[in-house]
Amino acid sequence: MNIQRILQVDSVTKVYGKGPNKTEALRGISFDVLNGEFLGIMGASGSGKTTLLNCIATMIKPTSGKILLKQNDVAMFKGGQLADYRGKEIGYLFQEFELLDNMTARENIILPLSLHGMTGRQAEGELEALARRLDIEDVLDKFPSQLSGGQKQRVAAARAMISNPSIVLADEPTGSLDSKNSKVLMDKLAAINKEQQKTIVMVTHDANAASYCSRILFIQDGRLFHELRRDLENERQESFYERIVTVMAQLGGGSANVL
Ligand SMILES: Nc1ncnc2c1ncn2[C@@H]1O[C@H](COP(=O)(O)OP(=O)(O)O)[C@@H](O)[C@H]1O
Ligand SMILES: [Mg+2]
Numbered sequence: 121m122n123i124q125r126i127l128q129v130d131s132v133t134k135v136y137g138k139g140p141n142k143t144e145a146l147r148g149i150s151f152d153v154l155n156g157e158f159l160g161i162m163g164a165s166g167s168g169k170t171t172l173l174n175c176i177a178t179m180i181k182p183t184s185g186k187i188l189l190k191q192n193d194v195a196m197f198k199g200g201q202l203a204d205y206r207g208k209e210i211g212y213l214f215q216e217f218e219l220l221d222n223m224t225a226r227e228n229i230i231l232p233l234s235l236h237g238m239t240g241r242q243a244e245g246e247l248e249a250l251a252r253r254l255d256i257e258d259v260l261d262k263f264p265s266q267l268s269g270g271q272k273q274r275v276a277a278a279r280a281m282i283s284n285p286s287i288v289l290a291d292e293p294t295g296s297l298d299s300k301n302s303k304v305l306m307d308k309l310a311a312i313n314k315e316q317q318k319t320i321v322m323v324t325h326d327a328n329a330a331s332y333c334s335r336i337l338f339i340q341d342g343r344l345f346h347e348l349r350r351d352l353e354n355e356r357q358e359s360f361y362e363r364i365v366t367v368m369a370q371l372g373g374g375s376a377n378v379l
Contacts, residue, residue: 126286126319127153127176132185134171134342145171146182147342153287156317158310160324160333162364164371168342169323173289176321177210178202189286207236211280213290217272219264225275226260232283243282250278254308270301274308281318290322294329306332327368331361338367345371 134146145168153159161169174180176187178194187194189209197205219228229250230243251257254274259267267275273293280288290309294302310332312318324330338346346367350360 124155125152126155126157126190127321128186128188129153129172129176130186130188132172132175132182132187134168134175134180135183145342146175148185149339149342149344150185151337151344153319153321155319156313157319157335158313158333159319159321160330160336161321161339162324162330162336162368162371163339163345165325167339169339170291171342172339173212173291173321173323176287177212177289178206204236207232208283209286211283211285211288213273213277213280213288213293215292215295217264217269217276217296219272219276219279221264224261224263225256225267225271225278228264228275229260229278229282232279236283246282246284247278250281253312254278255304268301269297270304273297273301273305277305277309281312286319288318288320290320292323292325294324294326299328302326302329327361327364330364331357336364336367338371340371 129149129151132146132149133144136143136145149172161172163169171180175182176194178197181195189205194205220231223231226247229247233243233246251260254277256271256274256278259271259275264272264275273296277293280290293309294305297305306329309320309322313320322329322333330336334350334352336348337344348360348363348367
């Protein structure tokens, strides 16, 4: 496996508001993401997970600290570079899909490409391969209102990956899905991660979804609390799931100092 660091998060803090309204959402978080990793981020509601992903995506600015993608400080990107970073280097998958209702699945998926000047024919080739991987070939000409939640999320996943981004960021991607559709989505994301070495950073509440990851960071009150690694060859997913549930119980019980 290529162990190149693709993303470095270095002492990142984020403070929202001022005075009595001040919230310290991130209190100094540092970690690296390796190329090809499937990293999970878990933590209670309000622990700072979305803030962290949004900092990485440059949707918000950290109060202090640095985020480097392939050795480049993302805070230094301006103009076209920043647009390229957001549009091509990062793919974002949201809990609520965020598809445009008046466009077909196909149009939703290729929208990021049209915004970045890729030609129709190139786009079609990419789209076909992705649609096959995500099992949405049959719904490409339907509108979001005609799709199930699971299909919508797989269309959204195709949109997040169509520009072949260096990293896919996913914020609770199974949060609006039933368990069957969650499993279908996770199986597909895991296959894409494995076969294409696509780097994925996924925030989740769901121990089942997290058990597909190769490593999990647990955050509590804006700080790193614990880390679990799975040896993909030697540890079964069921056993990793059990370890995840154990840490979640410790997080929930507020016994942060036992680990
Ligand atoms: N735009 C904002 N303005 C003020 N406070 C915010 C904002 N976004 C998030 N917060 C606060 O920051 C903390 C972390 O939120 P968030 O990153 O959304 O956590 P999570 O995704 O883990 O639920 C919470 O206390 C939340 O209320
Ligand atoms: Mg969140």
